[in-house]
Amino acid sequence: MNWDEFSHWGAKIAQWAAEYHTTLSDRPVRPDVIPGEIAAQLAPAPPESGEPMEGIMADFERIVMPGMTNWQHPRFFAYFPANAAPPSMLAEMLVTTIAAQCMLWQTSPAATEMESVMIDWLRQALALPDGMTGVIQDSASSATLSAVLTMRERATGYTGNRAGLHGKGALRIYCSDQVHSSIDRACWVAGIGQDNLVKLPGTGPRFAMDPAALEAAIERDTAAGHIPAGIVAITGGTGVGACDDLAAIAQVAQAHDLYTHLDAAWAGSAMICPEFRASFWQGAEAYDSIVFNPHKWLGAQFDCAVQFLRDAEPQLNTLKIEPEYLKTSGHEVTNYSEWTIPLGRRFRALKLWFLIRSYGLDGLRARIRNHVAWAEELAAQIARIDGFSLTSGPILSLFSFRAPGDDAAQQRLVDAINADGRIYLTQGMLNGQKIIRLQVGQFDTTREDVMMAAEVITEVWKEIS
Numbered sequence: 001m002n003w004d005e006f007s008h009w010g011a012k013i014a015q016w017a018a019e020y021h022t023t024l025s026d027r028p029v030r031p032d033v034i035p036g037e038i039a040a041q042l043a044p045a046p047p048e049s050g051e052p053m054e055g056i057m058a059d060f061e062r063i064v065m066p067g068m069t070n071w072q073h074p075r076f077f078a079y080f081p082a083n084a085a086p087p088s089m090l091a092e093m094l095v096t097t098i099a100a101q102c103m104l105w106q107t108s109p110a111a112t113e114m115e116s117v118m119i120d121w122l123r124q125a126l127a128l129p130d131g132m133t134g135v136i137q138d139s140a141s142s143a144t145l146s147a148v149l150t151m152r153e154r155a156t157g158y159t160g161n162r163a164g165l166h167g168k169g170a171l172r173i174y175c176s177d178q179v180h181s182s183i184d185r186a187c188w189v190a191g192i193g194q195d196n197l198v199k200l201p202g203t204g205p206r207f208a209m210d211p212a213a214l215e216a217a218i219e220r221d222t223a224a225g226h227i228p229a230g231i232v233a234i235t236g237g238t239g240v241g242a243c244d245d246l247a248a249i250a251q252v253a254q255a256h257d258l259y260t261h262l263d264a265a266w267a268g269s270a271m272i273c274p275e276f277r278a279s280f281w282q283g284a285e286a287y288d289s290i291v292f293n294p295h296k297w298l299g300a301q302f303d304c305a306v307q308f309l310r311d312a313e314p315q316l317n318t319l320k321i322e323p324e325y326l327k328t329s330g331h332e333v334t335n336y337s338e339w340t341i342p343l344g345r346r347f348r349a350l351k352l353w354f355l356i357r358s359y360g361l362d363g364l365r366a367r368i369r370n371h372v373a374w375a376e377e378l379a380a381q382i383a384r385i386d387g388f389s390l391t392s393g394p395i396l397s398l399f400s401f402r403a404p405g406d407d408a409a410q411q412r413l414v415d416a417i418n419a420d421g422r423i424y425l426t427q428g429m430l431n432g433q434k435i436i437r438l439q440v441g442q443f444d445t446t447r448e449d450v451m452m453a454a455e456v457i458t459e460v461w462k463e464i465s
């Protein structure tokens with residue numbers, strides 16, 4: 001492809017993108033396909049000679065698009081959002097065009113320096129203390145793994161990487177039973193082991209772990225000769241939005257000199273609004289490591305996970321490796337690949353810069369405030385449907401409910417709602433019971449889109465019962 005053709009197709013694709021987004025509301029949120037249906041339409045072997053773009057693009061529309069779930073659909077109420085605001089898409093086009101590998105300061109000074117400044121913009125936006133630094137990672141899972149590895153190394157006097165874990169005793173990490181599966185996986189991969197991830201029950205209206213129970217578990221483990229290594233707290237858990245008492249948990253950690261990681265992957269975005277901080281952010285400043293995903297609610301195109309660090313040293317002592325071919329001579333600079341597990345790095349800061357400048361914090365706050373208010377209104381309306389009841393929340397913009405009947409009835413309702421296509425939501429488990437989970441958070445959703453969920457749920461429920 002020559003650059004004239006590139007320019008032609010680039011313009012065509014930008015036009016396609018605008019049309020896609022302005023007509024999204026008329027499409028079903030989730031595609032109506034069966035497993036294997038898309039693969040069966042793709043050529044089983046690669047072509048020997050090149051094909052014209054016309055044909056490739058036509059096949060993209062014909063084969064690929066009918067098999068895509070429309071995450072940017074204004075009536076996407078499943079999982080959590082993966083918002084891609086238009087300015088962040090444009091930034092990603094530029095990043096793709098320059099195609100720089102930003103592993104070291106000298107492999108793209110602007111990328112590194114903008115990353116430091118964007119981390120600091122977000123630190124201020126989330127009211128975190130002066131002096132906290134951080135790094136942009138691909139996912140909350142990677143940030144959590146980095147923090148768990150740091151817990152491991154710190155608890156073993158930074159000998160695990162060199163000598164392995166043999167003979168080091170059982171390293172223990174504490175959290176509630178509401179944590180995301182990425183915490184389990186981090187413990188598997190770090191060599192801690194699932195059995196050494198101590199999960200305390202999340203109780204009360206916010207499904208929080210009990211600080212006294214945490215304290216007791218640490219003391220029991222110490223008496224048994226185990227080695228407490230760290231605590232993972234959450235604000236805005238994935239299932240039902242569980243929130244730990246951050247200040248109380250941090251106090252327990254300090255008393256036992258434990259490293260702390262706070263998973264705010266979803267709810268972190270809402271902390272740009274001062275009014276939510278009293279309930280969800282008190283004590284966050286005490287955490288050694290905090291992760292939040294601007295690629296979820298804030299509007300930065302996937303992927304973009306910010307990890308804040310109170311002191312970067314422990315994580316650098318854990319992950320920094322500097323073979324000769326990566327050494328940079330001259331000035332003292334930040335090389336962000338030393339802060340993370342992968343070496344290669346995309347230029348993720350640019351989309352934050354475009355996003356935040358384009359909307360301003362006030363523009364982003366307005367969206368999040370609307371989502372929270374509309375979720376409350378919708379939850380109240382669903383609670384009024386005959387026989388329906390709320391089972392959690394709303395916590396920020398996430399709540400769950402049950403229709404009359406057993407677990408199978410809940411799943412039937414979810415499946416029928418999603419087959420209808422106008423909205424998309426998912427099921428979950430809470431206290432051993434199946435629940436129906438709904439979050440409001442798509443960047444361009446309107447009050448009408450949100451309230452349509454009550455209509456669809458009522459109609460579909462009548463049809464199937």
Ligand SMILES: *Cc1c(COP(=O)(O)O)cnc(C)c1O
Nearest residue numbers: 139140141180182237238265266
């Ligand atoms: C989404 C989510 C994660 C995982 O995020 P990835 O960036 O996909 O790894 C972890 N924790 C919570 C609370 C989440 O909501």
